[in-house]
Amino acid sequence: MNTEKVVFKCHKIGGGKAEGEAIVSSDDICFYVVDPKTGKVIDKNHSLQGKSIANKVLILPSGKGSSVVQADGLYQLAMNNMAPKAMIIEHPDTVLVVSAIIMDIPIVDKVDRKFYEIISDHDWIEVDADNEKITVIKRSS
Amino acid sequence: MQLTREEEAMLNGKYGEGTAFAMKVLVAIGNAFGAEKMVDISRAHVALSNQEADLWFVERLVKGGARCKVPPTVNPAFDLEYFQKHTHLSPKDIETIQRTQKAYKEIGAILTYSCTPYLEVNIPRFGEIVAFSESSATPYINSVYGARTNREAAQSALCSAVTGKTPLYGFLLDENRKGDILVNVEADIKDDFDYQLLGYATPPLAGHGVPVFVNMHQNITPEQFMNLGAELATSGSVALYHIVGVTPEAPSLDAAFHGEKPQREITITNEVLQKVQEKISAKPGKIDFALFGCPHFTIKQVREIAEMVAGKTLKAKLWIMTSALTKELAKKMGYLEIINDVGGDIVADTCWDQPCWEFLSNKRGVTDSAKMAFYSKRRDMEFIVRSVPECIEAAIKGVVQ
Numbered sequence: 001m002n003t004e005k006v007v008f009k010c011h012k013i014g015g016g017k018a019e020g021e022a023i024v025s026s027d028d029i030c031f032y033v034v035d036p037k038t039g040k041v042i043d044k045n046h047s048l049q050g051k052s053i054a055n056k057v058l059i060l061p062s063g064k065g066s067s068v069v070q071a072d073g074l075y076q077l078a079m080n081n082m083a084p085k086a087m088i089i090e091h092p093d094t095v096l097v098v099s100a101i102i103m104d105i106p107i108v109d110k111v112d113r114k115f116y117e118i119i120s121d122h123d124w125i126e127v128d129a130d131n132e133k134i135t136v137i138k139r140s141s
Numbered sequence: 142m143q144l145t146r147e148e149e150a151m152l153n154g155k156y157g158e159g160t161a162f163a164m165k166v167l168v169a170i171g172n173a174f175g176a177e178k179m180v181d182i183s184r185a186h187v188a189l190s191n192q193e194a195d196l197w198f199v200e201r202l203v204k205g206g207a208r209c210k211v212p213p214t215v216n217p218a219f220d221l222e223y224f225q226k227h228t229h230l231s232p233k234d235i236e237t238i239q240r241t242q243k244a245y246k247e248i249g250a251i252l253t254y255s256c257t258p259y260l261e262v263n264i265p266r267f268g269e270i271v272a273f274s275e276s277s278a279t280p281y282i283n284s285v286y287g288a289r290t291n292r293e294a295a296q297s298a299l300c301s302a303v304t305g306k307t308p309l310y311g312f313l314l315d316e317n318r319k320g321d322i323l324v325n326v327e328a329d330i331k332d333d334f335d336y337q338l339l340g341y342a343t344p345p346l347a348g349h350g351v352p353v354f355v356n357m358h359q360n361i362t363p364e365q366f367m368n369l370g371a372e373l374a375t376s377g378s379v380a381l382y383h384i385v386g387v388t389p390e391a392p393s394l395d396a397a398f399h400g401e402k403p404q405r406e407i408t409i410t411n412e413v414l415q416k417v418q419e420k421i422s423a424k425p426g427k428i429d430f431a432l433f434g435c436p437h438f439t440i441k442q443v444r445e446i447a448e449m450v451a452g453k454t455l456k457a458k459l460w461i462m463t464s465a466l467t468k469e470l471a472k473k474m475g476y477l478e479i480i481n482d483v484g485g486d487i488v489a490d491t492c493w494d495q496p497c498w499e500f501l502s503n504k505r506g507v508t509d510s511a512k513m514a515f516y517s518k519r520r521d522m523e524f525i526v527r528s529v530p531e532c533i534e535a536a537i538k539g540v541v542q
Contacts, residue, residue, distance in 0.1 A: 013172065044150070067188045067274040067279075067292065067294050068294075068295050069192075071194040071198070071296055072190070073296060075193055075197060076193060076194075089178060091293075094170060094174075094291075096291055097170055098166060098296050098297045099294065101166050107173075
């Protein structure tokens with residue numbers, strides 16, 4: 001098996017360092033419609049419906065949902081050890097950003113377009129928010 | 142981000158761990174949105190929710206010694222004393238609400254327990270910089286008063302209340318208050334209920350951005366603004382809108398768009414509103430109850446119901462949720478007695494999205510609130526959505542025809 005490492009710059013929103021398997025969402029996410037016990041998305045018609053975001057590096061466009069439920073959803077996931085390890089977001093909104101920060105989940109934005117072209121589910125990603133660096137490890141057999 | 146010496150001191154723990162944590166959250170938000178500095182706030186409203194994360198967060202701040210520099214008003218949970226008399230509550234639900242109430246009291250919040258503080262006790266002036274969470278409050282504050290707030294999370298609003306600061310970004314800046322989408326209202330907007338439908342219908346058609354309404358009535362009431370904003374923030378995430386010739390930042394079309402052209406233009410017709418009502422409402426039929434007050438009813442709305450039910454007999458149970466202040470007024474003015482006489486009640490300090498209403502699970506109700514109908518799926522309730530007079534007629538007959 002061959003591995004290929006690609007490094008990208010990013011912008012720190014919430015600090016910290018984490019690594020995990022990538023999961024890419026093409027839709028905005030509300031953590032209140034993710035099952036806190038399994039980490040599986042239960043939002044109907046969502047691109048990740050039925051897939052788990054637990055302990056992965058979540059790549060998403062933006063958050064959605066009321067000023068209350070986003071934080072509660074992420075909190076419940078974290079209490080069950082089912083929260084994402086880190087988040088890479090395109091259009092940060094206040095409600096999602098606050099939720100990630102209070103749960104101490106590293107979150108970054110402003111990543112080069114090329115990142116979105118090469119990234120796919122199951123790639124391994126290291127997010128070093130403090131040093132504003134993302135490392136993608138692509139695996140090919 | 143440039144911090145003042147005082148802000149640095151807060152961040153570094155001079156005022157305790159709670160304040161330091163609140164400042165850390167605000168600095169992170171500021172960095173996320175490219176804010177250059179913090180600004181002072183003069184008011185705040187926290188969307189207390191009595192849910193797990195809400196309680197965890199406020200208790201963490203309290204344990205760290207935080208006290209609010211700017212005391213915020215807070216959202217409703219439920220009136221524990223009232224519901225202990227009327228229904229069974231689990232020991233866990235009782236413990237949670239007691240802890241929520243205690244923590245917010247200790248942190249120094251103003252315990253209004255109402256989602257419409259902007260009509261009663263927390264009213265900003267034009268241009269005032271504030272931190273308001275709660276989906277019906279944010280658009281009212283920005284649009285109707287012309288005060289300035291971002292669409293705060295409950296937690297970020299609480300951090301601002303503790304520190305007295307918010308990062309300078311988003312809707313606090315002139316350039317982001319410009320209109321984006323022209324909304325031409327061709328539909329006949331006849332009553333308060335039509336503002337609910339208009340609010341719910343607009344965001345999916347308009348897309349992201351600040352909507353600017355034209356062809357609207359020129360003398361819109363507080364209840365109508367309240368309905369419009371609550372629904373704009375339910376079906377979309379609208380934090381600011383303008384109505385040309387009505388709201389303060391839109392004396393003219395040109396002013397609303399800051400001299401630029403709209404990005405898009407949409408038209409709302411009677412047909413669009415009709416379709417929205419069909420979409421949000423359950424099918425007509427028998428009802429078990431009528432529930433009002435999402436957002437909390439004003440005294441004028443309480444009066445409207447009291448006048449309609451006086452001397453009648455109701456086949457369905459009826460509740461109106463409102464603030465403690467409005468309930469007190471309703472008592473003084475005789476409306477509470479009228480409503481009690483027909484078997485209805487006025488409930489203070491309470492939101493429908495709380496465990497105290499579990500006895501309504503798997504039952505069908507009628508309401509004027511599209512917002513309540515939208516979120517109620519989570520609590521296994523079903524709502525037929527109608528105007529208030531139609532709801533009252535249904536409560537008298539026990540059925541929506």
